[in-house]
Amino acid sequence: MEARVTSVKSTSDGLAIERLQLPRMDRVIYFAPALFFGYLAALCVGLILTSIFLVKVRNPEAIAGAGIFGLLVTVGLGALLLRARSALCALRNARRRRDELSDRLK
Numbered sequence: 395m396e397a398r399v400t401s402v403k404s405t406s407d408g409l410a411i412e413r414l415q416l417p418r419m420d421r422v423i424y425f426a427p428a429l430f431f432g433y434l435a436a437l438c439v440g441l442i443l444t445s446i447f448l449v450k451v452r453n454p455e456a457i458a459g460a461g462i463f464g465l466l467v468t469v470g471l472g473a474l475l476l477r478a479r480s481a482l483c484a485l486r487n488a489r490r491r492r493d494e495l496s497d498r499l500k
Contacts, residue, residue: 431472438465 416424441461448454 427475428472431468431475434468435465435472438462438468 438461441464442458445451445454445457445461448457451457
């Protein structure tokens with residue numbers, strides 16, 4: 395994966411922040427899990443909204459409950475995915491800095 399890193403200034407405190415710029419296909423691969431969880435969340439919201447208008451079904455509350463449960467699980471898994479991605483990115487940055495320092499010392 396060929397990625398470029400550019401430094402930009404933060405608008406809040408003026409610190410330099412590194413921004414990852416990925417090629418088109420790598421960007422799709424990087425964001426595909428997030429899009430999948432967004433799709434699942436939209437399905438759960440659709441299930442909740444549909445259950446509001448169900449009058450001939452025995453338990454619309456159970457359908458709404460299943461939608462809410464699915465939405466909570468989807469949000470939890472999405473948050474876990476983002477947390478793992480940020481930890482992986484921090485690990486890559488630390489390794490890159492270590493390699494740069496070891497190259498300077500040689």
